[in-house]
Amino acid sequence: MFSETWLLSGIFDSEIMDARYTIYRRDRSINNFNNKTDGGGVLIAISKKLKSERLPNFESSCDDLWVKLTLRVGSKAKDIYLCTVYLPSPIQPGLLEHFVDNTNDVLEHVDSCVIIGDFNMRSINWIGADGNVIKVPQRACSSLEQTLWDFVLLNNLSQYNYLCNHNNRILDLVFANLENVAVSSPVDILSKIDPHHPPILCELTFSHVLKPKKCSPRVRLNFLKADYVAISAALKMVDWTEELEFSMTVDEMVTRFYEILNELIQRHVPQVVVKERKYPYWFSKDLIKRLNEKNRLRLRIKKYNNPLDSIAFESLKKRCNHMATSCYKTYMSDIEAKIKSNPKYFWSYLKIKRGGASSYPNSMTDGVNSSEDITVICNYFAAHFSKVYCTDQSDVNTNLHSCLSNNTLNDITVSQDQIVRELKKLDVNKGAGPDNIPSLLLHKLSDSLSLPLSILFNSSLHRGIFPSLWKETKIVPIFKSGCQSDVTNYRPIAILSVLAKVFEALICPILSRHMSQLIIDS
CATH class of the missing domain: 3.60.10.10 (Endonuclease/exonuclease/phosphatase)
Known part of the structure; x- marks a missing residue:
């Protein structure tokens, strides 16, 4: 305090x-x-x-x-x-x-x-x-x-x-x-x-x-150390025309594709335990060792009140302060030296300074009601963010529907080469969407996944149905300003599945050519 x-x-x-x-x-x-x-x-x-x-x-x-x-x-x-x-x-x-x-x-x-x-x-x-x-x-x-x-x-x-x-x-x-x-x-x-x-x-x-109950350690998949050679070989062995039968609905095809892919991920991607960082990221191993030694001395002083321990404690405290200052200066100099060659290093530092991941108060309000229940708070956010999507239907161009009927997407076909090119363009540092499939995996397995994805994309186009799984997004509320406990002071960010964005990247140029003259200014 x-x-x-x-x-x-x-x-x-x-x-x-x-x-x-x-x-x-x-x-x-x-x-x-x-x-x-x-x-x-x-x-x-x-x-x-x-x-x-x-x-x-x-x-x-x-x-x-x-x-x-x-x-x-x-x-x-x-x-x-x-x-x-x-x-x-x-x-x-x-x-x-x-x-x-x-x-x-x-x-x-x-x-x-x-x-x-x-x-x-x-x-x-x-x-x-x-x-x-x-x-x-x-x-x-x-x-x-x-x-x-x-x-x-x-x-x-x-x-x-x-x-x-x-x-x-x-x-x-x-x-x-x-x-x-x-x-x-x-x-x-x-x-x-x-x-x-x-x-x-x-x-x-x-x-x-x-004492507070210790939570079970958080485990995540380490895609950096995955056996992509084995996953690629297994994907090429799959008879995709049989697995993704034409009699299936588009949603059933997508579900079956994820079942096969996730099974291979569980088999060939190792799991790692996410450890909580106890000390600041710029602390050296030697500094951490001295700090633990200082803490043991502090407990001895409290228990035995030995003057010699107090003298050793004061000396060690000065040493730790000097080491901490030196470690921080070295870290800052490293950031400045790499700001051109590795700007991500600088932005990571800035993110940590801002508090890292967003945190939310235990109690939130929608302006009228307040609650500590997580489900109720999520509903507050959902109700507020849904207001963003209210549109005035009076501005819809009535000629657009007749034009669309003459320019349908049924005749569009996506090739495997196009899919490989888009997968190769993915930023491997980006995280996964709601389907938990990261860009790194899709980039590494672009050749092996081009066939099943071409079946899925073309089935979706020819039948005029977009898969339900790719419509799901993770909504992250980002605080703007004002009171942190008021949901109206947040804006939403939608995190999409990577495959949904790949599909969008393939179709967007084609749609633009058809629709550029049809979309009204308003």
């Missing part, structure tokens, strides 16, 4: 932390209490192994951020509500009252909560005369303190942080209505220490917390 992040919309989440975390941010924006657009801002990062969800309805006009964390405690699910807040100094009474009033309303509906943030209440002394921490306030010296005292007492909260800054003040507070909360100074830190705001480690202890 971070307060006063000073982040802006142009900074990507992947520039802050790696892909192991779900980043929830609330960057500063102009509101009734602050007309500055810079500074401020709060952030919560949750491990992706844990189920979490941002709660924008809980947030006030201040710099506060609410996230619900769901744990498995025993046989039941337990929700922990986390809040981080930044209240700029000097504290305005109206700002504190607004935050307190909003949080009072929130806490009426939640059981377990932890509120951590920079409250900038420098006049409060949380250390008693006996040297012990004051978890529950006793008295207040000002109206601001009285507002905070009332808030703590009303909601049965306790304050757990007593780590002072260099001025012997406590500006960052930890409020919770939970037991077994421990706040300490971390052994390992994320950044340089701010003397006004030393980092704190807050540990919550629960009994019988179940």
Whole structure:
């Protein structure tokens, strides 16, 4: 949890932390209490192994951020509500009252909560005369303190942080209505220490917390190491005129073709386990080894508190920081050197900076209703994207139908040589469509597949039926701008089967010659 992040919309989440975390941010924006657009801002990062969800309805006009964390405690699910807040100094009474009033309303509906943030209440002394921490306030010296005292007492909260800054003040507070909360100074830190705001480690202890279930490893086919010689020989042995009988429908032909091809793929294409990348891609093996060594030292310090281990830890930490800086500079120099010879390397870097694959909030809305159910969310997207395809039928040229009847596609025949040429043109780096057949396989087996594909394409043309399987697409919602939980802020990208695009490439020039004079301007 971070307060006063000073982040802006142009900074990507992947520039802050790696892909192991779900980043929830609330960057500063102009509101009734602050007309500055810079500074401020709060952030919560949750491990992706844990189920979490941002709660924008809980947030006030201040710099506060609410996230619900769901744990498995025993046989039941337990929700922990986390809040981080930044209240700029000097504290305005109206700002504190607004935050307190909003949080009072929130806490009426939640059981377990932890509120951590920079409250900038420098006049409060949380250390008693006996040297012990004051978890529950006793008295207040000002109206601001009285507002905070009332808030703590009303909601049965306790304050757990007593780590002072260099001025012997406590500006960052930890409020919770939970037991077994421990706040300490971390052994390992994320950044340089701010003397006004030393980092704190807050540990919550629960009994019988179940670890998240490990998902079975994801397995994929490695088409780069496929035995294409064996697949090609097997395809040439198939009697395609018998397998793709003329008595079959076009859909039945296509289904049979995929059955034969997929059977050979399963036999001759090896499977590989997709491993999760634990460290950034530019880390060297030596750096990873030193980091693991540093982590083992950190655990030893926590267990035995040996001064010699602390000295070794500090030395190793400096070495790791130096190695990380060196590895990153080497990686960046490599990208710059290859930007002309291998531009894909640069765009891969940019994609990672942008966060890699698109991720979507747990809860989505269509503008009226909200849901966390995956099926319902998919229907939200489907309903929104279908509006794109609404056309005005009044603009249809009535002469087009009569012209089409005189220029049918029945007489068009696609040759095997044409198919081979189109398959050879395919970009082997492109992925597969809904049929899971990648361009690489079709490119490698162009000669062997030309015969069955010519039968399929010509049967489709002569019968005037396009195969149903090639009409299926994968729709990927791409975020544009605005609120990420609103489906109206996404645009669709359709991923087609490669064979459907090959068929289109063969027919498009012929259609263009026939239709160029028939299509109306509108």
